[in-house]
Amino acid sequence: MNTVLVGAQWGDEGKGKVIDFLTEEADVVVRFQGGSNAGHTVVVGDKKYVLHLVPSGVLHEGKHCVIGNGVVMDPFDLMKELEQVESWGFELKGRFHISERAHMVMQWHRAIDRAEEAARPAGRKIGTTGRGIGPAYAAKVGRYGMRVGDILKPNFLDVVRAQVEEANRALEALGAHPLDAEEMVKLYTPMVAALMPYVTDTIQFMHESLEAGKSVLFEGAQATMLDVDFGTYPFVTSSNPTAGGACTGSGVSPRAIDRVIGVLKLYTTRVGEGPFPTELKDADGETLRRRGGEFGATTGRPRRCGWFDAVVARYAQRVNGVDFWAMTKLDVLDEFETVKICTGYRRDDGFVYQTFPADLAVLDRCEPVYEELPGWKCETSHVTRYEDLPENARKYVERVLELVGGKLGVLSVGPARETTLRIGV
Numbered sequence: 001m002n003t004v005l006v007g008a009q010w011g012d013e014g015k016g017k018v019i020d021f022l023t024e025e026a027d028v029v030v031r032f033q034g035g036s037n038a039g040h041t042v043v044v045g046d047k048k049y050v051l052h053l054v055p056s057g058v059l060h061e062g063k064h065c066v067i068g069n070g071v072v073m074d075p076f077d078l079m080k081e082l083e084q085v086e087s088w089g090f091e092l093k094g095r096f097h098i099s100e101r102a103h104m105v106m107q108w109h110r111a112i113d114r115a116e117e118a119a120r121p122a123g124r125k126i127g128t129t130g131r132g133i134g135p136a137y138a139a140k141v142g143r144y145g146m147r148v149g150d151i152l153k154p155n156f157l158d159v160v161r162a163q164v165e166e167a168n169r170a171l172e173a174l175g176a177h178p179l180d181a182e183e184m185v186k187l188y189t190p191m192v193a194a195l196m197p198y199v200t201d202t203i204q205f206m207h208e209s210l211e212a213g214k215s216v217l218f219e220g221a222q223a224t225m226l227d228v229d230f231g232t233y234p235f236v237t238s239s240n241p242t243a244g245g246a247c248t249g250s251g252v253s254p255r256a257i258d259r260v261i262g263v264l265k266l267y268t269t270r271v272g273e274g275p276f277p278t279e280l281k282d283a284d285g286e287t288l289r290r291r292g293g294e295f296g297a298t299t300g301r302p303r304r305c306g307w308f309d310a311v312v313a314r315y316a317q318r319v320n321g322v323d324f325w326a327m328t329k330l331d332v333l334d335e336f337e338t339v340k341i342c343t344g345y346r347r348d349d350g351f352v353y354q355t356f357p358a359d360l361a362v363l364d365r366c367e368p369v370y371e372e373l374p375g376w377k378c379e380t381s382h383v384t385r386y387e388d389l390p391e392n393a394r395k396y397v398e399r400v401l402e403l404v405g406g407k408l409g410v411l412s413v414g415p416a417r418e419t420t421l422r423i424g425v
Contacts, residue, residue, distance in 0.1 A: 001025070002216045004246040004260045005326075007223025008316035010232075010270035012294070012303060013263040014328035014412060016040025019056040019219050021410065021420050022261070027214035029057030030206070032249030033070040033239040034221030035105055035133040036077040039296065043415040049088065053078050054096070055219050058085055062095070064209070066202050069101035070239060070249020072136040073148065075191045077105075097200035100149030101251075106160075107187065108167035108179055109135040115176035126235060127272025137238035148199055151192045157185050203251040210256055218246040218257075224316040225270070225356075232360060235274025243320040261409060262322035264313055265329050266400065269303040271296050275363045278306035278342045292332040293415075307340040307370065310403040315356040317405045324409030325401070330393060331413045336375040339396055342368040343403060373399060381414040386421050389413075 003022060007013045020042045023029055036052040042059060043049075051058070053073060055065040067073055078098075086092060109132030116135075117128050128134060139145035146163065150156055161181045168178035209216060220241040225231045227242045239245065243260045247253065267288055270276050280288070285305045288294065294303035316322065333339050345353040345366035352369060353362075376390035383389050389397075401408055411421040 002210070002218070002252075002256050002258045004218040004220070004243045004257055006220050006241060006243050006260065006262055006316075006320050006322075008262040008264045008313055008320070008322070008325075009223050009268055009309070010225045010276075011038065011221075011223040012269050012271065012296070013223060013265040014326075015219070015263045016042045016051065016056050017328070017412060017415065017417075017420070018261070018263050018326040018410060019217065020044075020059060020417065022217055023057040023060050023063055025215060026057065026063065026217035028064045028066060028206070028209050028216045029055040029219055030066040030068050030216060030246075030250050031055045031071055031219050031221065032068045033241055033245045034237065035072040035131060035136065036074050037129040037131045037133045037237070038221035040221075041415075042417075044417055051085075052081060054081050054085055057217065057219075058090055058092070058096070061090065064095045064097065066200075066206070066250070067098045067102055068202060068250040069099040070245060071099070072103045072105050072133055072140070072239075073098065074105035074110075074132065075188075075195055077131075079191065079194050093197075096198055097202050097205055098148050098195065098198045099202040100147065100152070100199050101203075102148045103136055103140045103145045104148060104150075105132040105136040106146060106163065107132075107184060108164055108171075109139065111176060111179060112167060112170055112174070115171055115174040118176075119174050125273055127274065134238045148195070151195060152199065156192065157189065160184055160188055206250060206252055210252070216252070216256075218250060218252075220245065224319055225312060227319075230319050232274045235272065259323045260321050261324045261326055262316060262320055262406070263326045263328060264400075264404075266308055266327055266333060266397070267292070267329070268306045268309045268312065269294055271301055271303050275360050276304055276306060277311070277345055277363060277366065277368050278309045279304050280306045284336070287335070288332060291335070292329055307342055307368075308400060309342045309368070310400065311342060311344060311354065311356055313400070313404040314354075322406045325404075325406050326410035326412070327397060327400070327408065328412040330389075330397065330411060331379065331381045331419075333396070334376065334379050334381075337377065338372050339375050340370040340372050341399065341403065343371050344369040371399075381419055383413055384421065386411060386423055
């Protein structure tokens with residue numbers, strides 16, 4: 001069974017935990033897009049693991065982990081993370097593979113990212129993490145990027161010098177300090193030896209795995225509403241975290257995909273700038289943030305919080321072709337007297353949007369249409385069977401399913417592995 005797992009909102013839905021849960025039945029876990037600007041958090045017992053580039057499957061011994069060609073990988077972030085994984089006691093040798101076709105995030109991409117964001121006027125800032133993801137993807141599409149396979153070439157350091165000189169022209173135009181080319185050469189020299197053992201023809205590896213009947217789990221970072229094509233453009237990431245990106249980001253045919261699992265948080269959050277129709281700036285929003293621990297795994301930034309948005313989730317279901325939902329953080333809603341679901345956006349002239357508009361400007365003229373349901377006012381994090389949930393909690397989950405479509409596969413009532421209820425997947 002080959003599975004694509006995608007986020008269905010603005011990220012931070014709990015994909016890391018769900019991937020960790022599904023990895024038990026997978027042989028290979030593939031990260032197919034994004035960079036180190038995303039974080040997956042997995043809690044095992046009393047231990048908390050945060051990963052940014054390495055697929056979450058690394059926490060299961062014997063599973064092969066792949067960084068696919070669709071990823072933009074900062075080699076220093078990766079080296080640091082690999083050292084951390086090994087310090088946790090997980091062996092990487094022979095089971096960790098980096099696509100030679102994956103592009104690298106270089107130090108000048110980070111510098112350009114920060115300079116470009118600083119140069120944007122107030123109101124037009126993207127809310128980038130400054131980690132160089134956008135400029136690295138821009139270099140890839142512009143056909144002047146640096147791929148992982150380039151470190152195997154004898155002229156790699158000469159290319160570093162040339163690219164620093166080119167980047168300096170862009171930095172100076174933005175009013176930023178230039179970089180020292182020779183310092184960059186010194187910085188990247190040891191990186192070559194550190195990463196070389198992991199560089200792989202992952203296309204060949206993936207197809208050999210499929211031909212051998214291995215089960216593959218495709219892991220995306222970010223989420224549908226941050227997709228460069230389908231998200232809240234321009235407040236998006238620079239890649240395709242939707243289901244279609246799994247194929248282009250790994251080199252596997254769509255014919256090999258058996259199912260798509262979407263991850264939905266049972267309320268809504270986002271980090272950074274951009275529209276957020278159900279955002280709460282009141283005590284309810286603070287309660288969601290406090291109970292949900294809504295602070296970025298990578299940046300530590302507090303997340304914006306709001307009620308569940310069925311318009312977003314229904315849109316994600318269509319874009320991704322979700323077969324099953326993995327719903328998370330039901331327990332965060334435990335103390336509310338009532339809970340709300342946004343079923344549409346009402347424009348000031350009375351028109352109600354049932355799908356997410358491409359023109360974000362219309363959202364300024366809209367307000368969310370809410371359906372209110374009774375809360376359950378008791379803790380659910382101890383529940384191990386769906387049938388044992390409070391009746392109102394089950395009614396809430398079932399109403400969400402009615403509004404967005406698809407089937408319930410997994411329900412999470414807490415951060416640990418043990419608080420995952422397997423239902424239909």
